[in-house]
Amino acid sequence: MTYSIIARCPNTGRFGVCTTTFSLACGRRNESLRPNVGVSKSQAFYLRRVDPFALNMLAQGHTPAHIARLLEVDDPDFEYRQFGIIDRESNVFAYTGPKIGQWAGQKTGPYYAAYGNGLAGPETVEGIVSGFLSDPDAPLEERLLRGIEGGRDAGGQRSNGRHRPERSAWLRVVDRLDWPQFDLRVDMHDKTVAELRRIFEEFKRYSDYYQQTSREPGKAQPEELVVAALSAA
Amino acid sequence: MTYSVIARCPRTGRLGIGTASYTMAIGAHCDGAVRPNVGVTITQGFPLPRNNRLAVNLLAQGYTPSQVMAELAANDSDHEFRQIAVIDREGAGVAHTGSKVRPVCAQRVGSGFVALGTMLASEKVLDALVAGFEADKHLDLEDRLLAALEHGRDAGGLKGSKGALKERSVALIIWDKRDYSDLDLRVDLKDDAIAELRRIYIDFKPTGAYYEERARHPRNAIPAMEFADMLKGQQKETS
Numbered sequence: 001m002t003y004s005i006i007a008r009c010p011n012t013g014r015f016g017v018c019t020t021t022f023s024l025a026c027g028r029r030n031e032s033l034r035p036n037v038g039v040s041k042s043q044a045f046y047l048r049r050v051d052p053f054a055l056n057m058l059a060q061g062h063t064p065a066h067i068a069r070l071l072e073v074d075d076p077d078f079e080y081r082q083f084g085i086i087d088r089e090s091n092v093f094a095y096t097g098p099k100i101g102q103w104a105g106q107k108t109g110p111y112y113a114a115y116g117n118g119l120a121g122p123e124t125v126e127g128i129v130s131g132f133l134s135d136p137d138a139p140l141e142e143r144l145l146r147g148i149e150g151g152r153d154a155g156g157q158r159s160n161g162r163h164r165p166e167r168s169a170w171l172r173v174v175d176r177l178d179w180p181q182f183d184l185r186v187d188m189h190d191k192t193v194a195e196l197r198r199i200f201e202e203f204k205r206y207s208d209y210y211q212q213t214s215r216e217p218g219k220a221q222p223e224e225l226v227v228a229a230l231s232a233a
Numbered sequence: 234m235t236y237s238v239i240a241r242c243p244r245t246g247r248l249g250i251g252t253a254s255y256t257m258a259i260g261a262h263c264d265g266a267v268r269p270n271v272g273v274t275i276t277q278g279f280p281l282p283r284n285n286r287l288a289v290n291l292l293a294q295g296y297t298p299s300q301v302m303a304e305l306a307a308n309d310s311d312h313e314f315r316q317i318a319v320i321d322r323e324g325a326g327v328a329h330t331g332s333k334v335r336p337v338c339a340q341r342v343g344s345g346f347v348a349l350g351t352m353l354a355s356e357k358v359l360d361a362l363v364a365g366f367e368a369d370k371h372l373d374l375e376d377r378l379l380a381a382l383e384h385g386r387d388a389g390g391l392k393g394s395k396g397a398l399k400e401r402s403v404a405l406i407i408w409d410k411r412d413y414s415d416l417d418l419r420v421d422l423k424d425d426a427i428a429e430l431r432r433i434y435i436d437f438k439p440t441g442a443y444y445e446e447r448a449r450h451p452r453n454a455i456p457a458m459e460f461a462d463m464l465k466g467q468q469k470e471t472s
Contacts, residue, residue, distance in 0.1 A: 001457065022457065023444065024437045028417035030264065045451035048413050080451035099451070118457075159458055179282045183261040185419045188433045199422045203257055210256070217279035217314035217333070223234060223256060224393035 001102065001118020001157040001164055002026065002043040005128050005147040006084045008111045009140040014181070015039040015086065016173035018144035020166040020193055022118070022157060027170030027185035034059070035174040040067075042083035044100045044117045047075075054085050064093035082106070084113035102159050109133075114147060118164065120155030127154025141173045141182045145200060152193045169196040205230055234335070234391050234398055235259060235277040236350030236358060238366050238381045241324040242374040243345050247415065248273040248320070249407040251378030253400040253427055255352075255391055260404030260419035267408045268293065270322050274301075278316035278334040278351045281309060288319050298327040305329075316340070318347035337392070343367070348381070354389030354397065361388030375407050375416050379434060386427050403430040416441070439464055 002021035009016070015033050019026055019041065032051040033039045040054035050071060057067045064085035072078045079097040082104060086092050094106040094113040106115035107125050114128040131150020132143050148169065157164040169192040173182040184203055189195045206226070213220040237252035248267050252259050252275065266285040267273045274288040284305055291301045298319040306312045306329070313331035316338060320326040324345035330338050339359045340349040348362040365384025366377050382403065391398040403426045407416040418433055420426040440460075447454040455463075 022461070024433060024440060025418050027419065028414055030417070031413040045448045045454065047448045048411070048445075052412050077451045101456075159456075164458065177282070178286050179264045180261060183264065184258055185260070185421055187418055187420065188436060199257070202422060206257065213279045214281050217311050220279065222335070222394055224395060224398055228395075 001116070001159060003114070003116025003119060003124060003128060003148070003151050003157070004041050004043060004084070005112060005114045005132055005144055005151075006039045006041050006086055007113075007132070007140060007144060008039070008086050008088070008090050010090065010111050012140065012175070013088065014140050014173055014175050016140045016144050016171070016182075017041050018148045018169075018171045019043075020148050020152070020169040020196075022164050022167055024168050025185070025187040026168045027172070027183075027187065029170075030172065030180075030183070031055075033172055033174045033180070035176055035178060036088055038064075038085065038087045040083065040085045042081060043115075044082035044097065044104065045077065045080040046083070047081075050081070050083065054083075058085070058087050063087065064091050068093050068095055082115055082117055084108075084115055086111070086113065114151075116151065116157075118157050118159050119151075120158040120163070123154045124151045124156060127151045141171060141200070144173070145171055145197060148193055149197065165190060166192045169193050171196060171200060234352040234393065236348075236353060236362060236382070236385050236391070237275050237277060237318070238346055238348045238362055238378055239273045239275050239318050239320055239326075240346035240366070240374060240378065241273065241320050241322070243324060243370075245374070245409070246270065246322070247374050247407055247409050249374045249378050249405075250275060251382050251403075251405050252277070253382050253386065253390075253403045255393070255398040255401055257402050258419070258421040259402040260406070260417075260421065263404055263406055265289065267406060267414075269408050269410050269412065272298075272319065272321045273408075274317070274319045275349075276305075276315050276317045277349070278331065278338070279311065279314040281311075281315055284309075284315070284317065288317075292319070292321050297321065298325050302327050302329055316349055316351050318342075318349050320345070320347060350385070352391050352393060352398065354392040358385050358388045358390060361385050375405055375434070378407075379405055379431065382427050383431070399424050400426045402426050405430060405434065436464075 004019035104117035128151035132147035234255035328340035366381035
């Protein structure tokens with residue numbers, strides 16, 4: 001059980017993912033995004049090799065829909081998989097296999113895909129989409145996180161009639177550089193989406209400072225003093 | 234305000250990083266820092282994100298670690314603010330601690346590993362990192378790296394201008410032969426981050442093989458919730 005939203009920002013071309021799940025450390029899947037190439041996030045009975053493969057195919061010029069066919073012919077258990085792929089032209093493809101079990105579904109838009117399995121029902125996917133669309137002018141990282149918060153608030157995950165807690169969460173956004181602009185994780189927590197929000201809000205306050213420590217180290221204040229000043233403010 | 238060990242496992246060739254910091258989300262700084270069968274690197278102190286891929290790309294082209302370090306120096310007008318380590322696929326390592334990195338800072342280059350740190354309580358922290366890493370060479374690389382961080386913390390950890398600093402973020406990263414990580418666990422912002430990472434590691438470790446097997450043979454897979462309940466039962470029995 002997992003639910004995710006992937007998107008290409010229509011304003012900036014940045015790619016991002018936000019995801020949450022019952023299993024631990026979902027954010028270890030950092031092979032799922034490549035700047036100016038695309039995003040491919042597989043889940044349910046996922047094979048780790050699928051995302052790097054899909055990104056390699058995107059980099060060669062294949063479309064998401066064609067890559068889905070390539071994955072299908074090479075996988076006897078394709079009907080157990082769920083994934084979404086978006087390329088740099090904002091072509092979106094998502095697939096939810098019929099054999100995943102529990103409730104699974106997806107919803108795609110012109111530059112995003114929301115999908116999940118082991119969910120309370122379609123309301124979780126609807127919640128993700130309405131959270132994501134709630135403020136189109138917000139930066140992509142904020143929109144993605146609102147998407148997952150929307151999914152959680154709409155009922156999140158359920159299996160065998162019981163709500164299943166989200167225990168790990170991940171937010172990653174890449175711009176044009178090789179390394180991510182945002183990459184924040186909660187690997188195991190009872191209220192993992194709220195914890196990710198806490199870390200995200202805290203991280204944003206320091207992102208300019210962190211850039212300065214890298215680019216102008218001679219001018220950077222000691223970090224512990226910056227933290228003390230911001231905490232007091 | 235960061236201490237780390239990067240290493241190549243002499244038995245398996247796996248490459249890994251264990252790092253703990255006062256800075257939040259230190260694991261995000263390790264992006265691109267490991268490439269299977271090529272090498273592993275880290276830049277801390279005042280970090281420089283582009284160094285990771287540059288160092289690994291140069292190793293892949295055949296540069297030795299010391300040549301790589303010379304290139305990183307030549308490519309960065311603020312090289313004296315960086316603390317850097319590089320290890321190649323043969324386990325050869327080099328380290329650099331710039332003259333403007335905040336004290337106490339130190340480095341140790343061993344066989345198949347480099348330990349390095351900035352803003353330490355004392356140099357003893359670095360000795361403890363090495364002792365923790367070397368304590369049991371038969372363990373898996375992830376266990377050795379985590380033990381190193383725990384020893385470093387217990388020897389005093391980090392210190393800033395106003396006294397001791399907490400480790401607030403940790404990352405434990407291992408790559409084997411595949412083009413994605415073998416293990417990648419993080420704590421991004423929490424007091425006692427190393428203890429929290431140990432807690433996550435204990436719960437995560439038995440699940441790795443389960444999720445791989447379940448993806449390869451989904452038809453026969455035990456449902457995830459059932460597996461989680463089984464694990465919980467086992468943990469109760471053993472505790």
